[in-house]
Amino acid sequence: MERVAVIGASMTRFGQRDAWIRELLAEAGQACLEDAGVAPDEVEHLYVSNMASGEFEGQTGVPNALAQDLAAVPAYTARIDQTSSSGGAGVYAAWQSVASGASEMTMLVGGEKMTHRSTAEATDVIASLTHPVEYKHGVTLPSFAGLTARLYLDEYDAPRESLGKVAVKNHKNGLDNPHAQFRKEVDLETVLESPVVADPLRLYDFCPITDGSAALLFCPESVAREYTDDYAVVSGIGGATDTHVVHERADPTTMGGVVNSSDIAYEMAGLGPDDVDVAELHDMFTILEFLQSEDLGFFEKGEGWKAVEEGVTDRDGELPINTSGGLKSKGHPLGASGVAQVYEIYQQLIGEAGDRQVEADVGLACNVGGFGNCVTTTIMEARQ
Amino acid sequence: MERVAVIGASMTRFGQRDAWIRELLAEAGQACLEDAGVAPDEVEHLYVSNMASGEFEGQTGVPNALAQDLAAVPAYTARIDQTSSSGGAGVYAAWQSVASGASEMTMLVGGEKMTHRSTAEATDVIASLTHPVEYKHGVTLPSFAGLTARLYLDEYDAPRESLGKVAVKNHKNGLDNPHAQFRKEVDLETVLESPVVADPLRLYDFCPITDGSAALLFCPESVAREYTDDYAVVSGIGGATDTHVVHERADPTTMGGVVNSSDIAYEMAGLGPDDVDVAELHDMFTILEFLQSEDLGFFEKGEGWKAVEEGVTDRDGELPINTSGGLKSKGHPLGASGVAQVYEIYQQLIGEAGDRQVEADVGLACNVGGFGNCVTTTIMEARQ
Structure with a gap:
């Protein structure tokens, strides 16, 4: 075909x-x-x-x-x-x-x-996607993120600082994106001392409205x-759901939708995680960048945080992640975000990413709905 | 393929x-x-x-x-x-x-x-699909239907009664549909004397909520x-829009979306209007059944009303239309209606339509969004 x-x-x-x-x-x-x-x-x-x-x-x-x-x-x-x-x-x-x-x-x-x-109104519209029972108990998406971050840090002996470094990296990338909502660097101290939203996550662990x-x-x-x-070309694309009720998942630090959608996309493309040169992940919350980078097969389970610590996912690292600034710095207009991810990959592949340009023949975008409720993974290749 | x-x-x-x-x-x-x-x-x-x-x-x-x-x-x-x-x-x-x-x-x-x-609340949600300028002037979908019906009757010398006969026919069909909202016959007098909603259309010219x-x-x-x-099998399928601003259309008695979507569907199927044995049309308002039956090529422009008068579209006529009872008697749960149209065609084609069964090898469903703003036409064929 x-x-x-x-x-x-x-x-x-x-x-x-x-x-x-x-x-x-x-x-x-x-x-x-x-x-x-x-x-x-x-x-x-x-x-x-x-x-x-x-x-x-x-x-x-x-x-x-x-x-x-x-x-x-x-x-x-x-x-x-x-x-x-x-x-x-x-x-x-x-x-x-x-x-x-x-x-x-x-x-x-x-x-x-x-x-x-208002932030409350917007959050309420978004929260309407959760299961009614979860919603009634006040477990909105930020709460899930906090609970999952706590579990991840405990389970994999990851330091709290590693989450903050996702925000620092993505804000740094966003500086060079003329379309980004926040074109300003933030330092680790600012992130770590910002107000608590859902412990251990703080304001700078979240994308804006x-x-x-x-x-x-x-x-x-x-x-x-x-x-x-x-x-x-779109050489691979796949989508998959996970349970609507988040607490019914066997392992909250694994996003089944990411695993399953990327399996389909990799198979269609005839490529694997090692072939990917640049990726846009759905960093609605900093913790999500760790989970996706592992569930996409870029890093072993529990090691995504080390990649950030070691600069592997920096713009000049081995596998740049969120060169656009990610949802974190670029912003997250819900229906636009997944399209903007592919926009960034496309710009990188055709060599039009300006100051954000990296070397890339294969790019991947992972767009996550809800708290991993539904995921689409898209793999693209340059043609010149 | x-x-x-x-x-x-x-x-x-x-x-x-x-x-x-x-x-x-x-x-x-x-x-x-x-x-x-x-x-x-x-x-x-x-x-x-x-x-x-x-x-x-x-x-x-x-x-x-x-x-x-x-x-x-x-x-x-x-x-x-x-x-x-x-x-x-x-x-x-x-x-x-x-x-x-x-x-x-x-x-x-x-x-x-x-x-x-409430009816007012539901109507307001539906009206949010119209162009803001039209909405502010109170021109909701029922108003468009009334204006169009008046124009159609004038232009094609059609009697007011012919619209009422659409309602009578579809209610009669709905009697035999165990899933229909209204399983009751209505006579022409009841339709013609029901309260005016948007002159010349009256209550029984409209589908329910x-x-x-x-x-x-x-x-x-x-x-x-x-x-x-x-x-x-789905042998042909096509979709098309018309202007969002309804009053910008050259001829309000022609639904461009119906013409264009059915052109695509007929071409894909290698079939024409004469090949269709049974059809489900989007009779949200009685007038729409006339317009679609013409714009799909079943009848000449301005002659759809005659087909109803002559019984051509009755269940035992040459081209039965809305054997399910249509939106008129079956009801119109927005997102379900287009699916239920294809459900009816499927039942007819595989011979499972019970008391509503007609002889049909080829069926067509036409689903209309807004006031013809977007239309999907689906042609199906029996395989046995």
């Missing part, structure tokens, strides 16, 4: 934005069309990754609005929601639309508009060559 | 249900697995068609909940939303997942829980044969 290529990408500035979801989506969509040199009427399918435009701003039907705003009518459109991994689910949907032959030019635009709501959007254009590889010589 | 088969289907009773969205989805999903004789752990992809579980009952992440409730973890899952055509969009997503090779066994469950909210769920199982045809000798 012919491979699916990515031939264009864009993202808006992430942060507090004075624009509604429609405007954010249109901004990224327009920029992506321009990036690829594709006309709106060439788009056959248009997917929107978005968790909660209805809950956040009382607007639904945004895919239809976007189709008109981009002058892409009568392109088929739908919204893909997989909570915090809606972006990865959108990548999977877009890939499927091309791989199935249904569309020869598919645009994916992911976005979320959140900052006009963010507005933003990102977009990608997918087509068959044969079509890609008509537009550009520098593109990337 | 190998065709995608449907090997199992189910729907819950539609109506006012004392069950939350999770329970409704699990009820249909479980019944569908049993119908097909498929074990939960055989499901690779699990899609949920749902417009607004967050807005209606403050619960998101329902695909993850369903995966666990059905014991289908680690099956990949995502929610597909295309407002009132979420079900059709789910059918398209499920088809793509199999046609792309990503999954060899995909379950789609569509559902909505609405009746616990409904709770319910429906499910389908998709796999490659070669896999289907391992399970059953009686199945159906």
Whole structure:
């Protein structure tokens, strides 16, 4: 089967934005069309990754609005929601639309508009994804992160500082990302002395609440060559769930969805963890970067923290992780995040990552919904 | 390319249900697995068609909940939303997942829980799909229906009674559908004298607000044969949008999304309107059955009303339309409706439609989002 290529990408500035979801989506969509040199009427399918435009701003039907705003009518459109991994689910949907032959030019635009709501309101919308029993007991995603971090530190004799170093590394990377919400370095002391949110995790272990959007254009590889010589292919992609009830998992320090989705993606790509040159992981909480880097097979179980300590995952390390700044510094507009991860991998693979550029032929993006409830792993390869 | 088969289907009773969205989805999903004789752990992809579980009952992440409730973890899952055509969009997503090779066994469950909210609240959630400018001026979907019906009657010299006859026909069909919300005949006089909602349309020109769920199982045809000798294939499927701003359409009596999506579906199937033996159309408002029956090419423009008058679309007519009772009598739980349309076509094709059974080798389902904002058309063929 012919491979699916990515031939264009864009993202808006992430942060507090004075624009509604429609405007954010249109901004990224327009920029992506321009990036690829594709006309709106060439788009056959248009997917929107978005968790909660209805809950956040009382607007639904945004895919239809976007189709008109981009002058892409009568392109088929739908919204893909997989909570915090809606972006990865959108990548999977877009890939499927091309791989199935249904569309020869598919645009994916992911976005979320959140900052006009209070932190409590936004957190409550996100918490609605948890199991009702957990929700009623107040076990929201940050609580799970705190409990899991405590267990991880105990189980693997990891120092608390190692978590802080994830934040320091990702903020450092974000400095060079013009789209990032926080373009400022933080030192370890600042992280470790920031206010406790869910012990042992503190404010700087968490990603912010963010507005933003990102977009990608997918087509068959044969079509890609008509537009550009520098593109990337999705060589492997897979998705998997874990239990909705988090406390029913056998080992809370293993994310089954990451293991299973990456198994599928690796097998499809004919590649393994050792082949990956750069990765974007879902560091909604610092602890998640450890778990994913292990469950993806980059490091042995319980050793992800050592890789960070030793600088392996630094931008100039052996396996740079979150060169974009990650969700931690770049921000986390739910529906956009998984799309922005692939945006970063794409930029790295085609050599357009500017000051963040690393050497990479193979990249991987791992987008996590809920607390590992659903995961999409995407492996891409450069074609030049 | 190998065709995608449907090997199992189910729907819950539609109506006012004392069950939350999770329970409704699990009820249909479980019944569908049993119908097909498929074990939960055989499901690779699990899609949920749902417009607004967050807005209606403050619960998101329902695909993850369903995966666990059905014991289908680690099956990949995502929610597909295309407002009132979420079900059709789910059918398209499920088809793509199999046609792309990503999954060899995909379950789609569509559902909505609405009746616990007041009619005003539910209407407001639905109205959030319209363009903000239209919404602010109070032009909701029923208003568009009234305006369009007036135009249609004027333009094509159709009598008001012909609209009423759609309601009469569909209620008569619904009598024999054990899952329908309203299992009662209505006579023309009752329809024509019911309270005005949006002149010239009256209460009985509208579908009700409904709770319910429906499910389908998709796999490659070669896999289907391992399970059953009686199945159906999706031989054509297509989706298309029209403008989000309804008043910008050149001819309000033509639904561009229906024309364009069916063009794609017919071409893929190598079939035309004359080949269709039975159809489920999106009769959210009676006028929509006329428009779709014309825009799908069943009848000339402006002649759909005559077909109803002449009994062509009756159950024993030449082209039975809405043998299920349609949205009108069966009910319209947003995310379930497009799935339930395909459920009916599937039952007709495999000869399991009971008292509603007609002779059919080829069936078509047309699911309309918003006021024709986005449409999915699915053509299926019997295999025995």
